[in-house]
Each structure stands twice: as structure tokens, then as C-alpha cells.
Amino acid sequence: MFGYLQIEKEELLVKEFETYKAVYCGLCKQMGKDYSFLTRLTLSYDCTFYAMLLMSLHSSCGGFKKGRCTCNPLKRCNFAYSKNDDYQKAAAFSIITVYYKLIDDINDSGFFKSLFSRMIKPFFSHQRKKAKKRYPWIDEYVAEMMERQAVIEQDKSASVDISADPTAQMLGKILAKDGNDETESRVLYEYGYNIGRWIYLMDAADDIEKDAKSLSFNPFIQEDGLTLDNNIISLTLNQCLARAYDAYNLLDINGFKGILDNMMLRGFPKIQNKITDKTQKDSDKSFESQKGSKDE
Known part of the structure; x- marks a missing residue:
């Protein structure tokens, strides 16, 4: 995915940050176990959030253990353990999304720009087949x-x-699969739908300048080439988060609540503000450039 589902570290308790890292490291370990050492390099904040949400909904955290970091054997880490397949599900989701992102990059870019994606595609194609076999619905x-x-x-x-x-x-359907009953599935769908919508639009906002230069599709760039007003972009993103938060409050969060609350109320808004501040600066630069050209 895109890495927007982040914590606000400064607002977390020390023990909460250590717990978050333990889940991150636990998922990293699971990806290496289920697929390959190299797949650990694709681990994202988004899939860590997915794993943490599942473990919270299922009360599946089985405790913490010390161990050596596989990527850096000189470092010792805390690993959070899951009593069910929540890590395996998040690992499969990570592999599958990375594979399709590679396909998208290859289709949208020229041969040389997509050369690296073409080189690693066979490896991830093999890993994706294993993930698909375990979780075909993802x-x-x-x-x-x-x-x-x-x-x-x-x-x-x-x-x-x-x-x-x-x-x-897509995200709504995936989260809905983990509802304990029809009502919870509907809430999870609503939550996933609005988080997925926010992720897509965040990525679009982040890529406005790049897409404008390459004439690529971007929902925030109008047919005449002008970008939607930054206030409209911010309002749209805020609406997504507000609706997601309404659904989130209906969920039975059994663990990691402080961390998940931090992400919903601090982490996501912070990264959103960072992106919208950038789009505002890019818009101001574009306006000044157009004004300068007219003056000349």
C-alpha cells in the first residue's frame, strides 16, 4: 500500500511505542517465515496497522518475546505474537498489494523507468501465488x-x-471478512471503505505535481489542467477520516486501543496536513509562475 497509516510517535506513551514496534517486528518476522527474507523489505505501516487492527478485534495477541532482528542480528527486538492467523493474513495482504503495485508501475511507466519493477516481478509473482493460495479472497x-x-x-x-x-x-470488503457477525461486518466495511478512500485520495494529493507534469490521471486535476482548490481537497480528506472515525467508534477494540486511537486522531491527520501543506505550496508556486509569465 502507500504508507500513510502512521502513528504520531510524540503523542504515544513509551510502552505503547514499544508495543507498536513489537507488532511491526512480529509482522516482519512472519513475512520472512511465510515468504522470503527479501519480502521483509516491503513491509509497510499500512499492513502493520491491518495486523494490529485484526489482533485487537480478535484479542489474539499472545504476548511478547525477545529475539534477534533478522535484518540486523546485532540488534535485539521485542516480538509480539498472535494466537491465530492475523499476522499471516497481513503478510499475505502485503505481498499481494506489492505485486499488483509492480504491475501498475510497469503498465504506467516506460520501459526504462519500470526496469527495476520488471526485474523483481518474477520473484513477487511467485510469492503472490503462495499468498493467493492461502487467502484467495484477498x-x-x-x-x-x-x-x-x-x-x-x-x-x-x-x-x-x-x-x-x-x-x-477493496479495503471495505477485506476488513468485513473479519466481522464476528453481520453487524460487525457492516461496520468494518464502512470503516475500511472510508480508510481506503482516504488512502487513495491521499496518494492522489501527494502526486499532484508529478501527475501534472507527466499528464497522468489524477482525480484532483481537472480536464483543463487546473488543480482543485486545496480547501476542497482538505475537506474531502477530512470527510473520509470523519466517517471512518464514526465507524471505528462502533468497533469493539480489545487491545492496542491507545495506539489505534493515536493513529486515528493524531497520526492520520498529521500526515494529511503534511501532504495538503505541500499541495498548497505547489499550487502557490504554480500561480506565481503563471503570473510571472503573463507579466512578461
Whole structure:
């Protein structure tokens, strides 16, 4: 995924930050165990969030153990353990999303720009087949999302809502699979839908300048080449987080609540403000550049 689902470290208690790192390291260890040492390098904040959310919903944290970091054997880490397959599910989700991201990069970039993606694709294709065998429904939802996204992005006039819908539905369906009953599944779908929508639109906001230069599709860039007002972008992102938070408050969070609350109320808004501040600066530069050209 994209790495936007982050904590606000300065606002966490020390023990909460150590717990977060233990889950991160636990997922890293699981990825190496289930797939390959190299797949650990693709571990993201987003999939750590997914693992932590699942462990909280299922009360599956089985405690903590000290061990050697595989990437740095001189370092000792705390590893959080899960009593069920929550780590395995998050590891599979990570592998599958990385594979489809590679496919997207290859399709959207020229041969030389996508050369690295082409080189590592066979490796991740093999790992993705293993992940798909374990969790076929995750691969199905991600593949469906990529297919729908490709069709939508062919239409340069596609609206913000339509553009964000495939990613939103994908994450909503994946989270809904872990509901204990129909009601919880519906809440998890609503939560996942709005977090997925926020992730997609965050990535779009982050890429506005790059997409404007390359003339690539971006829902925040209008057909005439002008970017939507930054206030509208911020309002749209705020709406996603607000709806996600409403659904989050309906969930039975049994563990890691302080950390998950920190992410929802501190971490996500912080990274959003960082992105929207950047888009505002880029917009101001563009305006000054256009003004200077007219003056000349």
C-alpha cells in the first residue's frame, strides 16, 4: 500500500511505542517465515496497522518475546505474537498489494523507468501465488480493484468519488471478512471503505505535481489542467477520516486501543496536513509562475 497509516510517535506513551514496534517486528518476522527474507523489505505501516487492527478485534495477541532482528542480528527486538492467523493474513495482504503495485508501475511507466519493477516481478509473482493460495479472497478483491481502477483512469473526467471507489471497496470488503457477525461486518466495511478512500485520495494529493507534469490521471486535476482548490481537497480528506472515525467508534477494540486511537486522531491527520501543506505550496508556486509569465 502507500504508507500513510502512521502513528504520531510524540503523542504515544513509551510502552505503547514499544508495543507498536513489537507488532511491526512480529509482522516482519512472519513475512520472512511465510515468504522470503527479501519480502521483509516491503513491509509497510499500512499492513502493520491491518495486523494490529485484526489482533485487537480478535484479542489474539499472545504476548511478547525477545529475539534477534533478522535484518540486523546485532540488534535485539521485542516480538509480539498472535494466537491465530492475523499476522499471516497481513503478510499475505502485503505481498499481494506489492505485486499488483509492480504491475501498475510497469503498465504506467516506460520501459526504462519500470526496469527495476520488471526485474523483481518474477520473484513477487511467485510469492503472490503462495499468498493467493492461502487467502484467495484477498487476491480476488485486490485484482478486482486494479481492474476497475484501470478502466476508470482511462476517463480523464472521472470524478473524485468514482476514482476512489475501487480502493475503498477493496479495503471495505477485506476488513468485513473479519466481522464476528453481520453487524460487525457492516461496520468494518464502512470503516475500511472510508480508510481506503482516504488512502487513495491521499496518494492522489501527494502526486499532484508529478501527475501534472507527466499528464497522468489524477482525480484532483481537472480536464483543463487546473488543480482543485486545496480547501476542497482538505475537506474531502477530512470527510473520509470523519466517517471512518464514526465507524471505528462502533468497533469493539480489545487491545492496542491507545495506539489505534493515536493513529486515528493524531497520526492520520498529521500526515494529511503534511501532504495538503505541500499541495498548497505547489499550487502557490504554480500561480506565481503563471503570473510571472503573463507579466512578461
